[in-house]
Amino acid sequence: MTKVTAQMSVSLDGFYTGPRAAKDTKGWMRGPEAPGFFRVTRWAVDAAAWRERQGFAGGERSVDSEIVEETFAAAGAYVMGRRMFDAGEFPWGDEPPFHAPVFVVTHRPREVLERQGGTSFTFVTEGLERAIELARDAAGGKDVAVSGGGELLRQVLAAGLLDQLDLHIAPVLLGEGQHLFGPGLGLGADDGIELVPDRVVDSPGVTHIRYTVTGRSKLVLDDRGASGELVGPAASEQRSAL
Template sequence: MTKVTAQLSVSLDGFYAGPRHEGDGGDWLASEEAVKFFRVTRWATNAMAWRERQGFAGGEQDVSSDVIRESFEAAGAYVMGRRMADGGEVPWGEEPPFRAPVFVVTNRPRATLERKGGTSFTYVTDGVESAVARAKAAAGGKDVAVAGGGTLVRQVMAAGLLDELELHIAPVVLGTGLRLLDADLGLGRKEGIELVPTRVLHAPDVTHVRYTVKGRAPLVLDDRGRGDAG
Protein backbone atom coordinates (compact mmCIF):
# COMPACT_ATOMS: atom_id res chain seq x y z
CA MET A 1 0.00 0.00 0.00
CA THR A 2 1.34 3.41 -0.96
CA LYS A 3 2.21 5.61 2.02
CA VAL A 4 2.89 9.35 1.99
CA THR A 5 6.08 9.91 3.94
CA ALA A 6 8.26 12.86 4.89
CA GLN A 7 11.60 13.22 6.60
CA LEU A 8 13.68 16.17 7.68
CA SER A 9 16.81 16.83 9.67
CA VAL A 10 16.17 19.13 12.61
CA SER A 11 18.03 20.58 15.57
CA LEU A 12 17.05 19.81 19.16
CA ASP A 13 15.01 23.01 19.18
CA GLY A 14 13.18 22.08 15.99
CA PHE A 15 14.88 24.13 13.24
CA TYR A 16 15.77 22.64 9.85
CA ALA A 17 17.66 25.70 8.56
CA GLY A 18 18.66 29.20 9.59
CA PRO A 19 16.52 32.31 9.06
CA ARG A 20 15.10 32.43 5.55
CA HIS A 21 17.39 33.89 2.89
CA GLU A 22 15.31 36.05 0.58
CA GLY A 23 17.54 35.76 -2.48
CA ASP A 24 18.33 39.46 -2.72
CA GLY A 25 21.36 38.81 -4.88
CA GLY A 26 23.45 37.39 -2.05
CA ASP A 27 25.01 33.93 -2.09
CA TRP A 28 22.64 31.38 -0.52
CA LEU A 29 25.54 29.07 0.35
CA ALA A 30 27.06 31.83 2.48
CA SER A 31 23.75 32.72 4.17
CA GLU A 32 22.77 31.88 7.74
CA GLU A 33 19.93 29.75 6.34
CA ALA A 34 22.43 27.53 4.50
CA VAL A 35 25.00 27.36 7.30
CA LYS A 36 22.43 26.05 9.80
CA PHE A 37 20.87 23.74 7.18
CA PHE A 38 24.22 22.07 6.55
CA ARG A 39 24.85 21.86 10.29
CA VAL A 40 21.82 19.58 10.80
CA THR A 41 22.29 17.58 7.57
CA ARG A 42 26.01 16.79 7.67
CA TRP A 43 25.19 13.30 9.01
CA ALA A 44 23.63 12.66 5.58
CA THR A 45 26.40 14.15 3.44
CA ASN A 46 28.90 11.97 5.32
CA ALA A 47 26.91 8.80 4.56
CA MET A 48 28.04 6.43 1.82
CA ALA A 49 24.52 5.88 0.43
CA TRP A 50 23.97 9.64 0.01
CA ARG A 51 27.36 10.09 -1.66
CA GLU A 52 26.80 7.15 -4.01
CA ARG A 53 23.45 8.58 -5.07
CA GLN A 54 25.10 11.93 -5.87
CA GLY A 55 27.91 10.24 -7.81
CA PHE A 56 30.55 10.95 -5.15
CA ALA A 57 33.11 8.53 -3.74
CA GLY A 58 33.72 7.69 -0.10
CA GLY A 59 31.49 8.14 2.92
CA GLU A 60 30.60 6.15 6.00
CA GLN A 61 28.76 2.82 5.82
CA ASP A 62 26.77 2.97 9.05
CA VAL A 63 23.21 3.06 10.36
CA SER A 64 22.66 6.52 8.86
CA SER A 65 23.75 5.27 5.43
CA ASP A 66 21.27 2.40 5.78
CA VAL A 67 18.48 4.89 6.58
CA ILE A 68 19.25 6.89 3.44
CA ARG A 69 19.46 3.83 1.21
CA GLU A 70 16.16 2.57 2.61
CA SER A 71 14.42 5.89 1.92
CA PHE A 72 15.62 6.03 -1.70
CA GLU A 73 14.54 2.43 -2.31
CA ALA A 74 11.08 2.98 -0.78
CA ALA A 75 10.15 6.05 -2.87
CA GLY A 76 8.29 5.59 -6.14
CA ALA A 77 7.53 9.31 -6.57
CA TYR A 78 8.25 12.60 -4.83
CA VAL A 79 6.40 15.80 -3.99
CA MET A 80 8.52 18.92 -3.65
CA GLY A 81 8.19 22.67 -3.11
CA ARG A 82 9.11 25.09 -5.90
CA ARG A 83 11.83 26.78 -3.85
CA MET A 84 13.64 23.48 -3.31
CA ALA A 85 13.22 22.47 -6.95
CA ASP A 86 14.57 25.80 -8.23
CA GLY A 87 17.47 25.75 -5.80
CA GLY A 88 18.47 22.21 -6.71
CA GLU A 89 18.07 22.37 -10.46
CA VAL A 90 21.66 23.37 -11.22
CA PRO A 91 23.46 21.42 -8.45
CA TRP A 92 21.57 18.22 -9.27
CA GLY A 93 22.61 18.47 -12.91
CA GLU A 94 21.37 16.27 -15.74
CA GLU A 95 20.95 13.18 -13.54
CA PRO A 96 19.30 14.14 -10.22
CA PRO A 97 19.39 11.63 -7.33
CA PHE A 98 15.63 10.90 -7.27
CA ARG A 99 15.36 8.49 -10.23
CA ALA A 100 11.56 8.78 -10.07
CA PRO A 101 8.83 11.29 -11.02
CA VAL A 102 8.88 14.49 -8.94
CA PHE A 103 5.75 16.67 -8.64
CA VAL A 104 6.54 20.28 -7.77
CA VAL A 105 3.89 22.34 -5.97
CA THR A 106 3.90 25.83 -7.41
CA ASN A 107 1.75 28.74 -8.60
CA ARG A 108 3.98 29.36 -11.64
CA PRO A 109 3.36 27.02 -14.59
CA ARG A 110 6.28 25.37 -16.34
CA ALA A 111 6.61 22.52 -18.82
CA THR A 112 7.66 19.16 -17.42
CA LEU A 113 11.43 18.92 -17.10
CA GLU A 114 12.82 15.54 -18.15
CA ARG A 115 16.16 14.43 -16.75
CA LYS A 116 18.33 11.33 -17.06
CA GLY A 117 18.05 8.33 -14.78
CA GLY A 118 14.25 8.32 -14.62
CA THR A 119 13.78 11.70 -12.91
CA SER A 120 11.17 14.14 -14.23
CA PHE A 121 9.86 17.36 -12.68
CA THR A 122 6.16 18.03 -13.25
CA TYR A 123 4.94 21.44 -12.06
CA VAL A 124 1.53 21.23 -10.38
CA THR A 125 -0.43 24.49 -10.04
CA ASP A 126 -3.70 23.24 -8.53
CA GLY A 127 -2.59 22.56 -4.98
CA VAL A 128 -0.82 20.13 -2.71
CA GLU A 129 -3.70 17.63 -2.74
CA SER A 130 -3.46 17.35 -6.52
CA ALA A 131 0.33 16.93 -6.38
CA VAL A 132 0.05 14.11 -3.82
CA ALA A 133 -2.70 12.39 -5.83
CA ARG A 134 -0.62 12.55 -9.02
CA ALA A 135 2.44 11.26 -7.19
CA LYS A 136 0.44 8.32 -5.80
CA ALA A 137 -0.72 7.44 -9.29
CA ALA A 138 2.87 7.51 -10.56
CA ALA A 139 4.50 5.70 -7.63
CA GLY A 140 3.82 2.17 -8.88
CA GLY A 141 2.73 0.95 -5.45
CA LYS A 142 5.80 2.35 -3.69
CA ASP A 143 5.79 5.29 -1.28
CA VAL A 144 5.31 8.97 -2.08
CA ALA A 145 8.10 10.94 -0.40
CA VAL A 146 7.47 14.59 0.45
CA ALA A 147 10.96 15.93 -0.17
CA GLY A 148 10.47 19.37 1.33
CA GLY A 149 10.97 21.98 2.34
CA GLY A 150 9.42 22.41 5.72
CA THR A 151 6.54 24.59 4.54
CA LEU A 152 5.39 21.88 2.14
CA VAL A 153 5.67 19.16 4.80
CA ARG A 154 3.42 21.23 7.07
CA GLN A 155 0.90 21.73 4.25
CA VAL A 156 0.73 17.98 3.62
CA MET A 157 0.38 17.28 7.35
CA ALA A 158 -2.25 19.98 7.83
CA ALA A 159 -4.26 18.51 4.95
CA GLY A 160 -4.28 15.10 6.67
CA LEU A 161 -2.32 13.49 3.84
CA LEU A 162 0.83 12.44 5.69
CA ASP A 163 1.08 8.82 6.87
CA GLU A 164 4.62 8.76 8.22
CA LEU A 165 7.11 11.33 9.50
CA GLU A 166 10.78 10.65 10.17
CA LEU A 167 12.89 13.19 12.03
CA HIS A 168 16.67 13.06 11.97
CA ILE A 169 17.53 14.93 15.16
CA ALA A 170 21.00 16.48 15.28
CA PRO A 171 22.43 17.10 18.77
CA VAL A 172 22.68 20.87 18.40
CA VAL A 173 20.63 23.91 19.45
CA LEU A 174 20.38 26.54 16.69
CA GLY A 175 18.33 29.12 18.58
CA THR A 176 16.63 30.60 15.53
CA GLY A 177 15.70 29.79 11.97
CA LEU A 178 13.07 27.93 9.97
CA ARG A 179 11.08 25.71 12.32
CA LEU A 180 9.53 22.53 10.97
CA LEU A 181 6.46 22.25 13.20
CA ASP A 182 5.35 25.87 13.10
CA ALA A 183 2.06 27.61 13.85
CA ASP A 184 0.68 27.33 10.30
CA LEU A 185 -0.54 23.74 10.79
CA GLY A 186 -4.04 25.17 11.19
CA LEU A 187 -4.76 23.51 14.51
CA GLY A 188 -7.63 24.59 16.67
CA ARG A 189 -6.97 25.97 20.15
CA LYS A 190 -7.75 22.59 21.76
CA GLU A 191 -6.54 20.32 18.98
CA GLY A 192 -3.33 18.43 18.23
CA ILE A 193 -1.89 16.07 15.64
CA GLU A 194 -1.09 12.76 17.29
CA LEU A 195 1.79 10.51 16.25
CA VAL A 196 3.04 7.10 17.35
CA PRO A 197 6.82 6.41 17.42
CA THR A 198 7.57 3.21 15.54
CA ARG A 199 11.37 3.19 15.27
CA VAL A 200 14.35 4.87 16.95
CA LEU A 201 17.88 4.43 15.60
CA HIS A 202 20.91 5.98 17.25
CA ALA A 203 24.15 7.22 15.71
CA PRO A 204 26.82 9.42 17.29
CA ASP A 205 25.84 12.51 15.31
CA VAL A 206 22.08 12.00 14.83
CA THR A 207 19.04 10.14 16.17
CA HIS A 208 16.53 8.84 13.63
CA VAL A 209 12.95 8.76 14.95
CA ARG A 210 10.10 7.45 12.79
CA TYR A 211 6.45 8.19 13.58
CA THR A 212 3.15 6.99 12.20
CA VAL A 213 0.82 9.98 11.90
CA LYS A 214 -2.55 9.22 13.51
CA GLY A 215 -4.07 12.60 12.68
CA ARG A 216 -5.96 15.41 14.37
CA ALA A 217 -7.55 14.84 17.75
CA PRO A 218 -8.94 17.03 20.52
CA LEU A 219 -6.62 17.71 23.43
CA VAL A 220 -8.29 16.29 26.54
CA LEU A 221 -6.93 17.03 30.00
CA ASP A 222 -6.89 14.18 32.47
CA ASP A 223 -8.56 14.76 35.84
CA ARG A 224 -5.28 14.71 37.81
CA GLY A 225 -6.72 12.21 40.23
CA ARG A 226 -9.86 14.20 40.91
CA GLY A 227 -12.19 11.64 39.37
CA ASP A 228 -14.10 8.90 41.10
CA ALA A 229 -11.77 6.25 42.48
CA GLY A 230 -14.31 3.75 41.64
Protein backbone atom coordinates in the same frame (compact mmCIF):
# COMPACT_ATOMS: atom_id res chain seq x y z
CA MET B 1 -0.08 -0.05 -0.08
CA THR B 2 1.25 3.36 -1.10
CA LYS B 3 2.00 5.64 1.85
CA VAL B 4 2.73 9.36 1.86
CA THR B 5 5.98 9.74 3.77
CA ALA B 6 8.38 12.52 4.68
CA GLN B 7 11.98 12.79 5.84
CA MET B 8 13.33 15.81 7.65
CA SER B 9 16.58 16.56 9.46
CA VAL B 10 16.21 18.94 12.38
CA SER B 11 18.21 20.32 15.28
CA LEU B 12 17.36 19.32 18.83
CA ASP B 13 15.39 22.57 19.15
CA GLY B 14 13.43 21.83 15.97
CA PHE B 15 15.04 23.96 13.22
CA TYR B 16 15.66 22.54 9.76
CA THR B 17 17.67 25.50 8.45
CA GLY B 18 19.07 28.75 9.72
CA PRO B 19 17.02 31.96 9.46
CA ARG B 20 15.52 32.83 6.10
CA ALA B 21 17.01 35.92 4.49
CA ALA B 22 14.71 38.93 4.37
CA LYS B 23 15.80 39.53 0.78
CA ASP B 24 17.40 36.90 -1.44
CA THR B 25 20.21 38.74 -3.17
CA LYS B 26 23.02 36.17 -3.08
CA GLY B 27 21.23 32.83 -3.27
CA TRP B 28 20.37 30.65 -0.30
CA MET B 29 23.76 28.89 -0.27
CA ARG B 30 25.42 32.17 0.72
CA GLY B 31 22.64 33.33 3.00
CA PRO B 32 21.85 32.65 6.66
CA GLU B 33 19.88 29.44 5.97
CA ALA B 34 22.79 27.33 4.75
CA PRO B 35 24.99 26.92 7.88
CA GLY B 36 22.12 25.51 9.94
CA PHE B 37 20.89 23.34 7.05
CA PHE B 38 24.27 21.75 6.43
CA ARG B 39 24.78 21.15 10.15
CA VAL B 40 21.54 19.20 10.59
CA THR B 41 22.07 17.24 7.34
CA ARG B 42 25.73 16.45 8.00
CA TRP B 43 24.87 12.85 8.87
CA ALA B 44 23.45 12.31 5.36
CA VAL B 45 26.22 14.11 3.49
CA ASP B 46 28.77 11.89 5.25
CA ALA B 47 26.88 8.69 4.35
CA ALA B 48 28.22 6.57 1.48
CA ALA B 49 24.73 5.87 0.11
CA TRP B 50 23.93 9.58 -0.16
CA ARG B 51 27.25 10.36 -1.83
CA GLU B 52 26.83 7.53 -4.33
CA ARG B 53 23.37 8.80 -5.22
CA GLN B 54 24.83 12.25 -5.87
CA GLY B 55 27.66 10.80 -7.96
CA PHE B 56 30.35 11.56 -5.36
CA ALA B 57 33.06 9.26 -4.04
CA GLY B 58 33.76 8.39 -0.41
CA GLY B 59 31.46 8.46 2.57
CA GLU B 60 30.94 6.16 5.52
CA ARG B 61 29.30 2.73 5.49
CA SER B 62 27.20 3.02 8.62
CA VAL B 63 23.68 2.75 9.96
CA ASP B 64 23.13 6.28 8.63
CA SER B 65 24.06 5.09 5.14
CA GLU B 66 21.62 2.20 5.50
CA ILE B 67 18.85 4.68 6.44
CA VAL B 68 19.58 6.75 3.31
CA GLU B 69 19.59 3.65 1.12
CA GLU B 70 16.30 2.45 2.61
CA THR B 71 14.71 5.85 2.05
CA PHE B 72 15.59 5.99 -1.64
CA ALA B 73 14.50 2.39 -2.18
CA ALA B 74 11.05 2.97 -0.64
CA ALA B 75 10.12 5.99 -2.79
CA GLY B 76 8.39 5.53 -6.13
CA ALA B 77 7.62 9.22 -6.65
CA TYR B 78 8.30 12.54 -4.93
CA VAL B 79 6.46 15.77 -4.15
CA MET B 80 8.33 18.99 -3.42
CA GLY B 81 7.78 22.73 -3.22
CA ARG B 82 8.86 25.14 -5.94
CA ARG B 83 11.39 26.90 -3.71
CA MET B 84 13.19 23.63 -3.09
CA PHE B 85 13.21 22.85 -6.80
CA ASP B 86 14.57 26.30 -7.65
CA ALA B 87 17.36 25.89 -5.08
CA GLY B 88 18.29 22.40 -6.30
CA GLU B 89 17.81 22.51 -10.07
CA PHE B 90 21.38 23.44 -10.96
CA PRO B 91 23.25 21.77 -8.04
CA TRP B 92 21.49 18.47 -8.87
CA GLY B 93 22.87 18.63 -12.39
CA ASP B 94 21.87 16.45 -15.34
CA GLU B 95 21.19 13.38 -13.16
CA PRO B 96 19.34 14.39 -9.97
CA PRO B 97 19.36 11.89 -7.09
CA PHE B 98 15.66 10.99 -7.23
CA HIS B 99 15.61 8.51 -10.16
CA ALA B 100 11.81 8.73 -10.14
CA PRO B 101 9.03 11.16 -11.10
CA VAL B 102 8.98 14.37 -9.05
CA PHE B 103 5.87 16.58 -8.80
CA VAL B 104 6.56 20.22 -7.94
CA VAL B 105 3.78 22.21 -6.27
CA THR B 106 3.85 25.67 -7.81
CA HIS B 107 1.87 28.66 -9.04
CA ARG B 108 4.24 29.10 -12.00
CA PRO B 109 3.58 26.69 -14.89
CA ARG B 110 6.48 25.10 -16.74
CA GLU B 111 6.90 22.26 -19.20
CA VAL B 112 7.86 18.84 -17.83
CA LEU B 113 11.63 18.71 -17.28
CA GLU B 114 13.21 15.35 -18.16
CA ARG B 115 16.56 14.47 -16.63
CA GLN B 116 18.89 11.49 -16.83
CA GLY B 117 18.55 8.50 -14.54
CA GLY B 118 14.76 8.35 -14.64
CA THR B 119 14.06 11.69 -12.93
CA SER B 120 11.36 13.96 -14.34
CA PHE B 121 9.95 17.17 -12.85
CA THR B 122 6.25 17.86 -13.44
CA PHE B 123 5.02 21.28 -12.35
CA VAL B 124 1.57 21.05 -10.76
CA THR B 125 -0.45 24.26 -10.53
CA GLU B 126 -3.69 22.65 -9.27
CA GLY B 127 -2.55 22.43 -5.65
CA LEU B 128 -0.99 20.07 -3.15
CA GLU B 129 -3.68 17.37 -3.18
CA ARG B 130 -3.49 17.12 -6.97
CA ALA B 131 0.31 16.78 -6.83
CA ILE B 132 0.02 13.92 -4.32
CA GLU B 133 -2.69 12.27 -6.42
CA LEU B 134 -0.43 12.36 -9.50
CA ALA B 135 2.50 11.07 -7.46
CA ARG B 136 0.42 8.13 -6.16
CA ASP B 137 -0.46 7.19 -9.74
CA ALA B 138 3.20 7.35 -10.75
CA ALA B 139 4.67 5.58 -7.70
CA GLY B 140 4.00 2.05 -8.93
CA GLY B 141 2.90 0.82 -5.52
CA LYS B 142 5.86 2.35 -3.71
CA ASP B 143 5.69 5.33 -1.35
CA VAL B 144 5.13 8.96 -2.25
CA ALA B 145 7.93 10.89 -0.53
CA VAL B 146 7.44 14.53 0.44
CA SER B 147 10.96 15.83 -0.04
CA GLY B 148 10.57 19.37 1.25
CA GLY B 149 10.87 21.99 2.09
CA GLY B 150 9.55 22.51 5.57
CA GLU B 151 6.73 24.81 4.47
CA LEU B 152 5.35 22.14 2.14
CA LEU B 153 5.65 19.47 4.84
CA ARG B 154 3.58 21.62 7.21
CA GLN B 155 0.92 21.95 4.51
CA VAL B 156 0.85 18.16 4.03
CA LEU B 157 0.49 17.63 7.80
CA ALA B 158 -2.20 20.30 8.13
CA ALA B 159 -4.18 18.72 5.28
CA GLY B 160 -4.08 15.29 6.96
CA LEU B 161 -2.26 13.74 4.00
CA LEU B 162 0.87 12.41 5.72
CA ASP B 163 1.04 8.75 6.82
CA GLN B 164 4.63 8.47 8.04
CA LEU B 165 7.22 10.95 9.29
CA ASP B 166 10.91 10.21 9.74
CA LEU B 167 12.72 12.79 11.85
CA HIS B 168 16.52 12.80 11.89
CA ILE B 169 17.49 14.75 15.01
CA ALA B 170 21.00 16.20 15.07
CA PRO B 171 22.53 16.81 18.52
CA VAL B 172 22.87 20.56 18.10
CA LEU B 173 20.95 23.63 19.30
CA LEU B 174 20.69 26.29 16.61
CA GLY B 175 18.74 28.82 18.67
CA GLU B 176 17.06 30.38 15.67
CA GLY B 177 16.08 29.55 12.13
CA GLN B 178 13.13 28.03 10.32
CA HIS B 179 11.17 25.91 12.74
CA LEU B 180 9.67 22.75 11.28
CA PHE B 181 6.58 22.68 13.48
CA GLY B 182 5.95 26.38 13.71
CA PRO B 183 2.80 28.21 12.60
CA GLY B 184 1.06 26.75 9.58
CA LEU B 185 -0.35 23.51 10.97
CA GLY B 186 -3.80 25.05 11.43
CA LEU B 187 -4.11 23.84 15.02
CA GLY B 188 -6.31 25.46 17.64
CA ALA B 189 -5.77 25.66 21.39
CA ASP B 190 -7.67 22.42 21.99
CA ASP B 191 -6.47 20.09 19.23
CA GLY B 192 -3.25 18.45 18.11
CA ILE B 193 -1.79 16.04 15.57
CA GLU B 194 -1.02 12.67 17.16
CA LEU B 195 1.93 10.51 16.16
CA VAL B 196 3.01 7.03 17.24
CA PRO B 197 6.77 6.26 17.36
CA ASP B 198 7.47 3.03 15.47
CA ARG B 199 11.26 2.94 15.35
CA VAL B 200 14.25 4.62 16.97
CA VAL B 201 17.75 4.17 15.54
CA ASP B 202 20.72 5.79 17.28
CA SER B 203 24.04 6.69 15.75
CA PRO B 204 26.83 8.96 17.04
CA GLY B 205 25.76 11.94 14.92
CA VAL B 206 21.98 11.68 14.71
CA THR B 207 18.90 9.95 16.15
CA HIS B 208 16.43 8.59 13.60
CA ILE B 209 12.80 8.39 14.78
CA ARG B 210 10.00 7.03 12.61
CA TYR B 211 6.43 8.02 13.42
CA THR B 212 3.08 6.89 12.12
CA VAL B 213 0.80 9.92 11.85
CA THR B 214 -2.57 9.01 13.32
CA GLY B 215 -4.28 12.34 12.73
CA ARG B 216 -5.95 15.13 14.62
CA SER B 217 -7.22 14.68 18.13
CA LYS B 218 -8.97 16.90 20.65
CA LEU B 219 -6.89 17.81 23.68
CA VAL B 220 -8.73 17.26 26.94
CA LEU B 221 -8.13 18.57 30.44
CA ASP B 222 -6.55 15.98 32.71
CA ASP B 223 -8.98 15.93 35.67
CA ARG B 224 -7.69 12.81 37.39
CA GLY B 225 -7.27 14.86 40.57
CA ALA B 226 -10.91 15.94 40.61
CA SER B 227 -11.80 13.26 43.21
CA GLY B 228 -10.42 15.44 45.97
CA GLU B 229 -6.71 14.65 45.85
CA LEU B 230 -4.83 17.70 44.68
CA VAL B 231 -2.32 17.22 41.88
CA GLY B 232 -0.04 19.47 39.89
CA PRO B 233 0.41 23.17 40.79
CA ALA B 234 -2.39 23.12 43.38
CA ALA B 235 -0.68 20.33 45.31
CA SER B 236 2.64 22.17 45.18
CA GLU B 237 1.03 25.32 46.58
CA GLN B 238 -0.63 23.37 49.40
CA ARG B 239 2.62 21.65 50.37
CA SER B 240 4.43 24.99 50.36
CA ALA B 241 1.87 26.39 52.80
CA LEU B 242 2.41 23.56 55.31
